[in-house]
Amino acid sequence: SPVCLGETPTTHCVKMAALIRRSHLLPNNLHQAKIAFSTSCAASTAKKYVRMVPIREDENGLPSKAIARSTLASLSDRGFCRPMKPYKPADDVEDRVKAIFEDVLGQKAESSWLQTPIAEPLLKFRLLTRCIKEFGHDIPSSQLMNVKCADDVVEFFSTPIEGLSPYETLVKQKDQLPKNLHVVPNYVRFHPETDTFFGGVNAYPGTSTIVTGLKAKKKYKGYVASPTWPYTISST
Incomplete structure (x- = not known):
């Protein structure tokens, strides 16, 4: 490079050496600076668009109503044609459940015993197993969560079961179906x-x-x- 006026050859050589040294370091510094800049921009963009979505629970304590509906619909479709054992309730279901309730608790039932909550697992197990043996009618696992008080027990064992799946019920009532609905038994x-x-x-x-x-x-x-x-x- 040309020598400026007033510069000695020694000074010019020193400047050139410094420029050469800086030119070797410059690309690495630029590359690191670009990486740091890109990282900071990405972090700021992520902070801008990240939104915390709280997990909401429905009335039954399930994490999401959408997931719950999807799962329940899947279970419902899976059990659509599941056969059930027929059951005809007796006329004195409430009296017999009350006697079992008093025997399990070991005390006389109050006038409002139907509203007594059944929250303790051992009490619920003893009461339901005694009722199942008494009436010869099993409680499916899907119904256990609905038994929350003594009235629910009476209602379950007072509900008749035909022993037919919903599809078999349609076959049984095929004369009452719309003309555009045909059921193949x-x-x-x-x-x-x-x-x-x-x-x-x-x-x-x-x-x-x-x-x-x-x-x-x-x-x-x-x-x-x-x-x-x-x-x-x-x-x-």
């Missing part, structure tokens, strides 16, 4: 021993039909097909 299932039109071969070779339900096994036969050719079939 006994649906058709493929089986190689009875459907021999194509030599016992179904539309999906190599697929099996396995019937797992105890009630369904009485109505439908299953079979196991080999997943590879020649797709041999054996009954279950």
Whole structure:
């Protein structure tokens, strides 16, 4: 580089050495500065848009009504065709529950005994197991949370059960259904021993039909097909 007036060659060499040294350090410093700037910008942006959403609980203490509705709907759909044991309540359900209630508590029941809360787990267990044995009617796990006082126990054991699933109820009332609703009580299932039109071969070779339900096994036969050719079939 040209030498300025008034500079000695030694001074000029010293300045050039300093500039060269600074030029080697400058890219690293710029890179680190860019990283620091980007990090600070990202942090400030995140702070700007981050919003704390509190977890809300509904009346039953569930974390979210949306999640609760989805879970309950799933359980409802899963148990839509679940068979239930028929139950016809006796005429003296309240008196018999009261006698069991007094025996479990070991004291005379008050006039407002139906409103007595059943919060203690051991008391609830003893009362319900005695009632189940007395009436021969089980309480499903899904109903245990609804039993909060003695009146709930009386109401449960006073409710008749037809022993039909909602779908079977529709079949029973098929004459009262709308004209655009058709219910099939006994649906058709493929089986190689009875459907021999194509030599016992179904539309999906190599697929099996396995019937797992105890009630369904009485109505439908299953079979196991080999997943590879020649797709041999054996009954279950």
